[in-house]
Amino acid sequence: MKKTIIIFIFFVLTIENAFSLIKVDITRGNLDPLPIAVSPLHIDNKSEDFKSLKEKKLGEEISKIIEKNFKSTGLFNPLKKDAFVQKPDIAHLKPRFEDWRLIKAQALITGKIVVKDKKLKVEFRLWDLTAAKEMLALSFTTTPTNWRRVAHIISDKIYERLTGETGYFDTRIIYVSEKGPKDQRVKKLAIMDQDGHGTKYLTLGNELVLTPRFNPTNQLVTYMSYFKNMPRVYLLDIETGIQEVVGNFPGMTFAPRFSPDGKKIIMSFAKDGNSDIYSMDMETRVVERITDHSAIDTSPSYSPDGKYICFNSDRSGLQQIYTMRSDGSQVKRITFGSGIYGTPVWSPRGDLIAFTKMRKGKFYIGVMRSDGTGERLLTENYYQEAPSWSPNGRVLIFYRETKSDSKGKGFTAKLWSIDITGYNERLVKTETDASDPSWSSLLSK
Amino acid sequence: MKFNSALKNFVLVLFSTLLISACSTAKKASVDTVDDVYTGTDTVEYLANGVPDRVFFATNKSSLTTRSRDTLRKQATYLRKNKDLTVTIEGHADERGTREYNLALGERRANAAKDYLMTYGVSGKRISVISYGKEKPVNPASSPLAWSQNRRSVTIKAN
Numbered sequence: 096m097k098k099t100i101i102i103f104i105f106f107v108l109t110i111e112n113a114f115s116l117i118k119v120d121i122t123r124g125n126l127d128p129l130p131i132a133v134s135p136l137h138i139d140n141k142s143e144d145f146k147s148l149k150e151k152k153l154g155e156e157i158s159k160i161i162e163k164n165f166k167s168t169g170l171f172n173p174l175k176k177d178a179f180v181q182k183p184d185i186a187h188l189k190p191r192f193e194d195w196r197l198i199k200a201q202a203l204i205t206g207k208i209v210v211k212d213k214k215l216k217v218e219f220r221l222w223d224l225t226a227a228k229e230m231l232a233l234s235f236t237t238t239p240t241n242w243r244r245v246a247h248i249i250s251d252k253i254y255e256r257l258t259g260e261t262g263y264f265d266t267r268i269i270y271v272s273e274k275g276p277k278d279q280r281v282k283k284l285a286i287m288d289q290d291g292h293g294t295k296y297l298t299l300g301n302e303l304v305l306t307p308r309f310n311p312t313n314q315l316v317t318y319m320s321y322f323k324n325m326p327r328v329y330l331l332d333i334e335t336g337i338q339e340v341v342g343n344f345p346g347m348t349f350a351p352r353f354s355p356d357g358k359k360i361i362m363s364f365a366k367d368g369n370s371d372i373y374s375m376d377m378e379t380r381v382v383e384r385i386t387d388h389s390a391i392d393t394s395p396s397y398s399p400d401g402k403y404i405c406f407n408s409d410r411s412g413l414q415q416i417y418t419m420r421s422d423g424s425q426v427k428r429i430t431f432g433s434g435i436y437g438t439p440v441w442s443p444r445g446d447l448i449a450f451t452k453m454r455k456g457k458f459y460i461g462v463m464r465s466d467g468t469g470e471r472l473l474t475e476n477y478y479q480e481a482p483s484w485s486p487n488g489r490v491l492i493f494y495r496e497t498k499s500d501s502k503g504k505g506f507t508a509k510l511w512s513i514d515i516t517g518y519n520e521r522l523v524k525t526e527t528d529a530s531d532p533s534w535s536s537l538l539s540k
Numbered sequence: 541m542k543f544n545s546a547l548k549n550f551v552l553v554l555f556s557t558l559l560i561s562a563c564s565t566a567k568k569a570s571v572d573t574v575d576d577v578y579t580g581t582d583t584v585e586y587l588a589n590g591v592p593d594r595v596f597f598a599t600n601k602s603s604l605t606t607r608s609r610d611t612l613r614k615q616a617t618y619l620r621k622n623k624d625l626t627v628t629i630e631g632h633a634d635e636r637g638t639r640e641y642n643l644a645l646g647e648r649r650a651n652a653a654k655d656y657l658m659t660y661g662v663s664g665k666r667i668s669v670i671s672y673g674k675e676k677p678v679n680p681a682s683s684p685l686a687w688s689q690n691r692r693s694v695t696i697k698a699n
Binding site: 276277278280303305306319324326347349350363365367368369370391393394407409413414435437438451453456478480481496498499500501502503506530531 | 600602635636637638639640641643644645647648650651652654655670671675676677678679680681682683686
């Protein structure tokens with residue numbers, strides 16, 4: 096995916112970090128989202144046509160993507176455009192702050208687009224309406240077909256400026272697309288933009304595929320496939336489409352995940368009824384055994400500094416979550432609550448572990464500190480599992496299945512997201528039924 | 541009084557019908573699972589006459605019940621008689637667990653069956669195992685009965 100975009104941050108007009116009046120607190124559920132006006136980006140009259148791109152509509156479309164992104168956070172309330180009081184081009188030069196305050200907006204985004212010499216140049220500004228000043232101004236140049244990504248990058252920059260956290264809009268989700276009756280599901284690897292746009296299918300559905308996960312640079316995916324009826328962990332290069340088996344194991348390998356530096360794949364290997372955790376160095380192909388226990392050890396996930404691993408084991412009799420040093424030493428059980436636990440995933444911020452909890456016939460997605468304290472259950476449902484973190488560690492995406500009737504009808508699998516505050520639960524739209532989501536890191540860093 | 545006795549008969553018939561149907565539901569429930577393990581025959585196929593192809597497990601467990609061991613001894617006898625046969629044992633889990641753990645659990649169940657066949661004289665070289673976790677339910681319903689039928693290991697002729 097390296098080829099897809101080269102974006103130059105052209106010039107920074109101003110960045111004022113100090114003392115803005117508006118600041119969005121994302122550490123708790125926000126019941127009073129910030130009213131924000133996203134003015135359509137105006138098209139510079141020097142603009143040229145580019146292929147089939149309807150550049151006249153581009154300004155409008157980009158502003159709509161930004162609005163949709165902001166709305167999805169639950170932290171912002173994008174105002175309706177028909178109440179807007181100034182033309183986009185004039186507002187972009189300098190807004191009449193008192194007029195925008197009249198429609199209760201607290202922040203305003205304006206912008207300008209030029210398509211020239213087959214390049215798209217987008218310039219935008221964020222205005223603090225209460226303090227009557229500019230908070231941020233940036234400009235990007237890229238190829239015109241990348242216009243959706245520009246909208247996501249602008250969203251990230253503004254989110255960052257207003258919340259003090261990095262954004263998660265210029266990202267992708269890889270997942271398993273599902274079709275067909277429950278007992279004959281056809282599953283394919285699929286990838287899409289975080290907002291559900293641009294779905295591409297990476298496998299044909301000839302064999303069962305499960306649990307895809309990105310490497311840190313989002314170019315490689317590790318997943319499990321039943322190719323030739325041999326369940327093994329595979330590596331897929333998204334750009335070239337080349338797939339290869341990971342390691343040379345004489346049995347099932349599963350539950351793969353990359354190390355935070357992308358140099359290793361960690362996974363389970365099952366032999367003679369016992370699953371243990373192994374890692375493989377991608378360059379040297381050296382395989383290292385990390386756990387050696389007669390119980391099931393699976394679902395390993397590294398801490399972001401690579402020093403620790405959290406994993407799932409039933410060595411106590413039932414599924415619980417454990418941590419250990421990445422060499423397998425200092426194994427420590429961290430879950431003791433009632434119920435059983437699975438799918439631990441370490442937050443990219445390092446502070447929390449997300450998990451699935453099963454208790455009295457219900458499934459929960461929750462988070463806890465990495466020592467097992469401070470457990471918080473975010474959502475309860477009939478069936479849900481497999482949380483994956485947004486790159487800023489603020490949102491979890493997971494999948495949820497519905498109950499089926501005696502004929503297997505009524506079964507669905509869908510992606511959902513929820514903030515770690517427990518608020519803002521949302522259906523993530525996909526073209527087909529979907530499961531096993533994995534969130535990429537930011538595509539442009 | 542003729543009317544009365546006719547009514548009486550009718551009530552009697554009705555009562556006994558209710559009694560029978562009550563019996564049959566009670567009987568059905570007790571036949572289907574014992575201690576969370578499916579004991580019915582609805583989904584079972586046969587490797588040969590009198591040789592069931594599958595055994596069932598309790599939730600999150602991979603231990604073999606007396607009944608399962610009986611089935612596996614029949615399979616072992618059959619396989620010892622048919623020396624050229626090789627088999628694949630598929631291990632499965634129900635849908636009420638996390639996907640990755642279920643893959644491991646299916647593998648453990650298939651190996652529990654394999655180990656037992658080996659104890660009864662079938663060479664391990666003739667048996668391969670594969671786990672499907674919760675991916676291939678035999679009964680797609682979301683009910684305790686369906687889940688008990690799906691927690692299984694199935695011996696399939698491979699040649």
